[in-house]
Amino acid sequence: MTNGQPQLHVGDHVHDKEDDDATLLVTAVSPKTAAEYAVGDKTVADYNEDYPQDDRVIEVRYPQRTTQDIDHLDDYAFPRSRLELETPLHDRDDEEEVSD
Template sequence: MVAGPEDILPGGGQDSETDRDPLYVGDHVQDVTDDDDEKTMVVVEVTAHQSNEYRLEGANRTVADVNPEFDETDDVVEVVYPDRTTKTIDSLKRYAFPRGRLKRVTAVHDVRGE
């Protein structure tokens, strides 16, 4: 699990400077850098902290340090990798990604109908 701040970003992590759709807890996402293995992840938290602020557990590095090709001011999104036999996501390891590294493949919530 990554060590992360407990703050939640109310807007779903939408970047006002880009055209990216916001991400919400429960959305299914994929890593834009992983062409060969399109494993679907589930968003479990959208933090209010930027990649250059978010320190990884057990390392003196930030999310921005391990993702230098992405904007260091991107919000951090925590995800898990469930599989078809997963009964609960509570026990799964969380991974932290900069928002720009994730693409939404399935929206769980109808945000357009609000």
């Protein structure tokens, strides 16, 4: 559930609503919800109690301006509603469907 937020795609730049200092790079869009996506012995929902448990999980990395290879950066998982689209990788039509 994303409540009208635009769908995110791999390559989009986003920011965390709880930390505006960093631009994040979307590396995967999981089919799992926050309640289903395990991070160690907890779920993304456990770590993000203020967000809906049925949010899709978005995987991101934190590249820096000087990062030349993102393959060695760690992945982090966030509920969709915690992230805001900053810069889309691809052009989007105004008619694009909103993800659920």
